[in-house]
Amino acid sequence: MNASNTRESVLGSIRGSLRVTGDDAARVDAVRKRLKAPSPNLVPERANVRGEESIALLTEMLEGQSAHVSRAKTLDEIPKLVANYLRKNNLPAEFRTGSDGLLADIPWGKATSLTHHLGRGQGDDAVAVSRARTAAAETGTLFLTSGPENPTTLNFLPDTHIVVIQAKDILGSYEDGWNAIRKIYGKRPLPRAVNLISGPSRTADIEQIIVMGAHGPRRLHVIIAG
Amino acid sequence: MKPVSHAFKDNAKQALADEPLRRALGGIKHGFVANRAKARAKLPEFERLRDEARAVKEHTLAHLDLYLEAYEKKVTETGGHVHWAATAADARAAILQICQAAGAKTVTKGKSMVGEEIAINEHLEAAGITPVETDLGEYLIQLRHEPPSHIIAPAIHLNKGQVEADFRREHTDLPDNRVLEEPAQLVAEARAVLRKQFLAADVGITGANLLIAETGTSVIVTNEGNGDLTQCLPRIHVVITSIEKMVPTLEDANTILRVLARSATGQECSTYTTFSTGPKRDGDPDGPDEYHVVVLDNGRSEMLGGQFHDMLRCIRCGACMNHCPVYGAIGGHAYGWVYPGPMGAVLTPSLIGIDEAGNLPNASTFCGRCEAVCPMRIPLPKMMRHWREREYEKGNTPAFYKLSLKAWAYAAKNPRLYQTLTGLLIPLLARFGSKGRFRSLPLASGWTRYRDLPAPQGKTFQQLWRAKEMRS
Known part of the structure; x- marks a missing residue:
C-alpha cells in the first residue's frame, strides 16, 4: 500500500x-x-492566584520537587547569587547562556569570579543559565521556549541548571502560562520546543528509589527576579 | 517481541515461585499506590478532573478522523512530516526508511510503548542499525533482552544486584574494582555511558503521550530528561505514536496532564513535559533538522464505537496495574506481551487476537480497583467480561470449566437443591478449617499453594438471614 x-x-x-x-x-x-477558540476546561482552585501569592505557591511546589529557589530584588543581585550558589555547591565558577535579552542585561561583571560562555549546550557543560518565559504556580512549572535566546540543549545537558524568571511572569495555571506563550508568538507557530520544567532530573527505575540526575541536570536553581 | 500470552498460566506459575520478583512487586503499594492517594487528596477537584479528561477524550474519539486531518495539516505547516501506518509493519517500514535515508548507524530512543508494540528495535537491528534505549528502566531491560514488565516502570521486576551484574557484564571498558552497590552509583554509571550515546546518535526516536491538533504538537512526559536529549541532539527526530493519543487543544492537553502524573507516580506533575512542534527554525542553535511523526492504527480504528471503544481513552498511566491484585502477584512478564495488567488484559486481545491472548481477561478477580482508579474511567472489568464471553462463544473454554459452570448453574437455578447442598457443605467445611482458614484443600491446591483459603463460618447466608428475620 x-x-x-x-x-x-x-x-x-x-x-x-x-x-x-x-x-x-x-x-x-x-x-x-x-x-x-480553545476554551479552558476545569481549572483547579489552587491555580487561582496572582502576584505574591503565585510566587509563594510556585516556590513551595518547586521546593517540594527538590529545586532550590531564591529571590533577587533586581537583576543586579543575580551575579552574586549565582556565584554564591556555585561556590556553596562546590561547582566551577563558569556558566553558559543563550543570547536572551534579559540574561544579557544582567551585569555579570559584578561577580568577577564568574566566566560567562555563550551558545548551545555542550556535552560537558557544568552550569547553564536559562530564562523561563512564564510559569504556572499550580504545580511549580516553568515554561522555557527554544530559540537562539535559550537553546534547548542548555536545559538538559549541564549538571546544574539555573533558571531566571521575572516575578511578573509567574502566573497561576497552565492555562495562564499557555495564554502568555500564545501572546508572545501571536500567529506564528509554537517554538520547536516548549519545555515545562518542574524540578531536577530524577529516576526511580532501580528498586523504586529516587535518585537525582538521571540524564538531565542534577540540580535546578530558580532565581525569581523582581 | 513474539507474544507468549498463550502460555499465561505457566508464566504465572513461574512468577509466583520467583522470590526476588515478589519482593520487587511488594514495593508498589508503598510507592505508586500510596503516592497516588496522597496526590489525589491534595487536589480537591481530582474526581471532577477525571470526568473532564474522559469528556475530552470522548469528544476527540467521536471526531478522530477530523482531528487527525487538522493535526496533519499543522505538522506539515510547521515543516514536519506525518507518516500514516495502518499496521505495525507499515510503521516499522516508515521508520527504517527514515533511518536509512539519513545513513543512520545508531538511534537513541526515549521510552515508547508503541515502539515496543511494533518491535522497532529488532527491526532496526536486523537492518544493521543500533537502537539504544535511554530511559533508565528501558536501558536495563534492553541489556537483558527482556520486554518491559510495567508500562511506566519497565524494570520494576529487577533488583540492584541484577543491575550491577548486567553493568559489569556489559560495560567492560570500566574498571573491575568500581563500586556499584547503591542505586545512585548505578544511575551515575548509566548516565555517563548513555551521555556518549546521546551525543553520537544520528536519529532520536521518542513516543508521544499526547498529540495536539490545534498546534501540530507532540507531547512527552519524563522524569529523567532522556526523551529531551533524544530529540534535541540528533539530526532527525522521529515520533512513534498511535491515533488515539490525539487531543484538540492545549487546554485539553492541560486537563489530561493534570490527571496523568498524579495517577501514574503520584507526582503533582512529571519533572519534564515537552511540547515539540516541527523541526528547528531558522536561527535555532539546536534541535533536529527533520521532524517525523509515525501515526499507527494497528487495530485501534476498529475498536471505535464497539465493545472495546472505552479502552481508546487509556493514557497509559499504569494506575490499573499498580492497584491490581493479580498484577501485584505475578508482575508484567507473565502477561506475555507488551501491555500487562488490567489494561493489557483488555487491549492485548484487541491487538493480537483472542486466540493468543484469551487467558489474559481471565486473570482478574473482578475486584474493580482498576476501574476505581483509572483516571479516564475505563470500565476495565466489564470489558474483560466481554472478552470472556467471546472466548466462550468461540469454544476456547476448557471442558472442565464448562462442566463446572453448568453444574453450578443447574444448582443455582434450583434454589432448594442449592440450599440443601450448601447447607450440608458449609458446616462441614467450617468444622475442618483450622483457625478459620485452610492451609490446603483437595481440588483447591491451585489456590492454597500460594495462600490460605478462608473457611466458611458455619452457616449459609440463607440460614443467617432466616435467623435474623425470626429475631426481628
Whole structure:
C-alpha cells in the first residue's frame, strides 16, 4: 500500500467504525469551533492566584520537587547569587547562556569570579543559565521556549541548571502560562520546543528509589527576579 | 517481541515461585499506590478532573478522523512530516526508511510503548542499525533482552544486584574494582555511558503521550530528561505514536496532564513535559533538522464505537496495574506481551487476537480497583467480561470449566437443591478449617499453594438471614 492509500484506509476505517462521514457539517463545525477558540476546561482552585501569592505557591511546589529557589530584588543581585550558589555547591565558577535579552542585561561583571560562555549546550557543560518565559504556580512549572535566546540543549545537558524568571511572569495555571506563550508568538507557530520544567532530573527505575540526575541536570536553581 | 500470552498460566506459575520478583512487586503499594492517594487528596477537584479528561477524550474519539486531518495539516505547516501506518509493519517500514535515508548507524530512543508494540528495535537491528534505549528502566531491560514488565516502570521486576551484574557484564571498558552497590552509583554509571550515546546518535526516536491538533504538537512526559536529549541532539527526530493519543487543544492537553502524573507516580506533575512542534527554525542553535511523526492504527480504528471503544481513552498511566491484585502477584512478564495488567488484559486481545491472548481477561478477580482508579474511567472489568464471553462463544473454554459452570448453574437455578447442598457443605467445611482458614484443600491446591483459603463460618447466608428475620 502506498502512503496516500494508507492514510485513506486509516481515516476510512475510523469513519466506518464511527458510522460517520468526513463532510458531515455538524462534525466539521464542532471541530473547527473547538480549534479556533480553545476554551479552558476545569481549572483547579489552587491555580487561582496572582502576584505574591503565585510566587509563594510556585516556590513551595518547586521546593517540594527538590529545586532550590531564591529571590533577587533586581537583576543586579543575580551575579552574586549565582556565584554564591556555585561556590556553596562546590561547582566551577563558569556558566553558559543563550543570547536572551534579559540574561544579557544582567551585569555579570559584578561577580568577577564568574566566566560567562555563550551558545548551545555542550556535552560537558557544568552550569547553564536559562530564562523561563512564564510559569504556572499550580504545580511549580516553568515554561522555557527554544530559540537562539535559550537553546534547548542548555536545559538538559549541564549538571546544574539555573533558571531566571521575572516575578511578573509567574502566573497561576497552565492555562495562564499557555495564554502568555500564545501572546508572545501571536500567529506564528509554537517554538520547536516548549519545555515545562518542574524540578531536577530524577529516576526511580532501580528498586523504586529516587535518585537525582538521571540524564538531565542534577540540580535546578530558580532565581525569581523582581 | 513474539507474544507468549498463550502460555499465561505457566508464566504465572513461574512468577509466583520467583522470590526476588515478589519482593520487587511488594514495593508498589508503598510507592505508586500510596503516592497516588496522597496526590489525589491534595487536589480537591481530582474526581471532577477525571470526568473532564474522559469528556475530552470522548469528544476527540467521536471526531478522530477530523482531528487527525487538522493535526496533519499543522505538522506539515510547521515543516514536519506525518507518516500514516495502518499496521505495525507499515510503521516499522516508515521508520527504517527514515533511518536509512539519513545513513543512520545508531538511534537513541526515549521510552515508547508503541515502539515496543511494533518491535522497532529488532527491526532496526536486523537492518544493521543500533537502537539504544535511554530511559533508565528501558536501558536495563534492553541489556537483558527482556520486554518491559510495567508500562511506566519497565524494570520494576529487577533488583540492584541484577543491575550491577548486567553493568559489569556489559560495560567492560570500566574498571573491575568500581563500586556499584547503591542505586545512585548505578544511575551515575548509566548516565555517563548513555551521555556518549546521546551525543553520537544520528536519529532520536521518542513516543508521544499526547498529540495536539490545534498546534501540530507532540507531547512527552519524563522524569529523567532522556526523551529531551533524544530529540534535541540528533539530526532527525522521529515520533512513534498511535491515533488515539490525539487531543484538540492545549487546554485539553492541560486537563489530561493534570490527571496523568498524579495517577501514574503520584507526582503533582512529571519533572519534564515537552511540547515539540516541527523541526528547528531558522536561527535555532539546536534541535533536529527533520521532524517525523509515525501515526499507527494497528487495530485501534476498529475498536471505535464497539465493545472495546472505552479502552481508546487509556493514557497509559499504569494506575490499573499498580492497584491490581493479580498484577501485584505475578508482575508484567507473565502477561506475555507488551501491555500487562488490567489494561493489557483488555487491549492485548484487541491487538493480537483472542486466540493468543484469551487467558489474559481471565486473570482478574473482578475486584474493580482498576476501574476505581483509572483516571479516564475505563470500565476495565466489564470489558474483560466481554472478552470472556467471546472466548466462550468461540469454544476456547476448557471442558472442565464448562462442566463446572453448568453444574453450578443447574444448582443455582434450583434454589432448594442449592440450599440443601450448601447447607450440608458449609458446616462441614467450617468444622475442618483450622483457625478459620485452610492451609490446603483437595481440588483447591491451585489456590492454597500460594495462600490460605478462608473457611466458611458455619452457616449459609440463607440460614443467617432466616435467623435474623425470626429475631426481628
